Amino acid sequence: MTVTDHHAQVPAPVDPESAFSTKQKPLHTPLSLTTELDPPGADRLGLTHEEIKQFREQGFLIKRGLIPKETFAPFHDLWWQQPPVKSANLDPDKPSTWIAPGRFWPTENRWSLPTNWMGDGAWPSPEDERPGATMGERVGRLPHKLTRDVGNYVWRWHGIGHDPEFVRATSAHPNILFMVEALLGGPVKLPRRNRGIYSVFPRLPDDPETKLGPHMDANMTEMQVVTYLDDVEPRSGGFTIFPRSPQLLYPTSEQAHNWVATDASSDAMDYIKANIQPVEFCGTAGDVIFCHGWVVHSAGIHEGDRIRKAVIQDFNRFRERGHMRWTAAGKNGGDRINCRMDGVFEISADLGDDPADGMREVTNQWIMDSNEFVRSRRAVFDDMFEEWNLGERPVEGNVVAETPWWENYDLPLLPKGSVPRGGGGMPAVPLSSIADYEGDGRWRVKTPGRY
Numbered sequence: 001m002t003v004t005d006h007h008a009q010v011p012a013p014v015d016p017e018s019a020f021s022t023k024q025k026p027l028h029t030p031l032s033l034t035t036e037l038d039p040p041g042a043d044r045l046g047l048t049h050e051e052i053k054q055f056r057e058q059g060f061l062i063k064r065g066l067i068p069k070e071t072f073a074p075f076h077d078l079w080w081q082q083p084p085v086k087s088a089n090l091d092p093d094k095p096s097t098w099i100a101p102g103r104f105w106p107t108e109n110r111w112s113l114p115t116n117w118m119g120d121g122a123w124p125s126p127e128d129e130r131p132g133a134t135m136g137e138r139v140g141r142l143p144h145k146l147t148r149d150v151g152n153y154v155w156r157w158h159g160i161g162h163d164p165e166f167v168r169a170t171s172a173h174p175n176i177l178f179m180v181e182a183l184l185g186g187p188v189k190l191p192r193r194n195r196g197i198y199s200v201f202p203r204l205p206d207d208p209e210t211k212l213g214p215h216m217d218a219n220m221t222e223m224q225v226v227t228y229l230d231d232v233e234p235r236s237g238g239f240t241i242f243p244r245s246p247q248l249l250y251p252t253s254e255q256a257h258n259w260v261a262t263d264a265s266s267d268a269m270d271y272i273k274a275n276i277q278p279v280e281f282c283g284t285a286g287d288v289i290f291c292h293g294w295v296v297h298s299a300g301i302h303e304g305d306r307i308r309k310a311v312i313q314d315f316n317r318f319r320e321r322g323h324m325r326w327t328a329a330g331k332n333g334g335d336r337i338n339c340r341m342d343g344v345f346e347i348s349a350d351l352g353d354d355p356a357d358g359m360r361e362v363t364n365q366w367i368m369d370s371n372e373f374v375r376s377r378r379a380v381f382d383d384m385f386e387e388w389n390l391g392e393r394p395v396e397g398n399v400v401a402e403t404p405w406w407e408n409y410d411l412p413l414l415p416k417g418s419v420p421r422g423g424g425g426m427p428a429v430p431l432s433s434i435a436d437y438e439g440d441g442r443w444r445v446k447t448p449g450r451y
């Protein structure tokens with residue numbers, strides 16, 4: 001796959017929702033990472049020599065009991081009150097009701113949303129006519145994203161990811177920030193949201209066996225972190241990663257701070273899936289895995305009878321950022337168009353789709369905390385950990401609050417009015433509200449001043 005447009009000297013635009021992978025199937029079954037396999041130091045703050053060595057060579061590290069599990073109690077309570085739980089009649093005291101709740105979920109849900117699509121409309125369903133997009137175009141993420149992934153039903157509760165109390169209890173917990181600074185180094189960007197709680201449910205005995213779906217999240221994340229809210233035993237949906245995958249992928253990117261895949265990236269991805277045995281993170285509530293942001297990962301194999309509840313998080317250094325990773329929906333038969341790294345949407349005038357039409361739905365991957373391209377376009381470093389700390393400097397609480405992207409653009413992400421806690425999300429806005437038309441099918445996005 002070639003993703004570089006050499007004429008324009010900027011990478012070809014990529015859909016912000018797309019992950020990076022190849023057709024190669026993973027050939028090895030996961031090794032369960034239980035506490036016996038931890039290097040010394042897993043049960044305390046800071047980094048031992050063995051832990052630093054493991055992160056440098058394999059790109060991950062587990063800390064046990066990093067957050068006291070009592071911290072999560074209010075969020076477990078809230079979890080049991082949410083529409084995906086209520087609509088399927090799950091009972092906390094009857095594990096038999098936890099199996100395959102998706103049988104009772106609606107095909108489409110628009111739960112916990114305000115009426116603010118394109119300013120003041122309801123979030124559209126697939127059969128709704130839309131002024132800004134072809135009927136059936138995706139609406140992007142929902143506060144409750146419900147899917148059926150090979151055998152298991154999955155509820156991604158993105159809406160809780162911007163709840164300030166939830167963020168304080170998870171991503172911005174002092175012990176988490178301590179470890180992020182010890183590994184990544186400061187200034188750390190203060191997390192303002194995470195992707196929320198991802199729940200994987202037990203499957204019915206006759207459903208297909210769970211399979212791995214290895215990929216890497218092609219975005220600006222520098223560290224990917226997963227915290228368990230509940231205990232996860234072997235083969236019970238544990239977050240699964242491919243050790244050493246960041247080390248193999250990193251040198252193949254065209255840029256150090258924005259992932260730009262090349263042909264060599266695909267070769268490395270094939271190699272990783274064919275030759276590396278993945279590991280699944282097993283543990284108890286409050287255990288945390290820290291990974292390099294470009295780690296190849298997958299939802300775990302789940303053959304157990306419990307609900308796997310994990311918080312998926314992204315961490316970054318405080319950095320100078322440019323414009324948002326926007327994507328514009330297809331309209332009048334035209335294709336979806338993604339914003340380039342130089343801030344241009346290039347819309348060709350085919351199929352009668354007027355390129356000057358600014359009433360197009362524009363969305364972003366709002367589940368992320370860092371949603372704007374890093375301004376630096378520099379090539380990768382010879383040492384992928386050149387800018388990292390990895391225990392070299394003491395942790396001093398060097399955490400900086402960047403303005404959240406939704407405030408930079410005055411976007412209505414957070415729940416308001418009658419929208420319940422745990423709801424809300426980023427609706428589409430008109431292209432003309434975030435970009436200026438320059439003629440010849442070129443729209444240039446605005447970058448709100450922040451420095």
Ligand SMILES: [Fe+2]
Nearest residue numbers: 019216217297
């Ligand atoms: Fe992912």
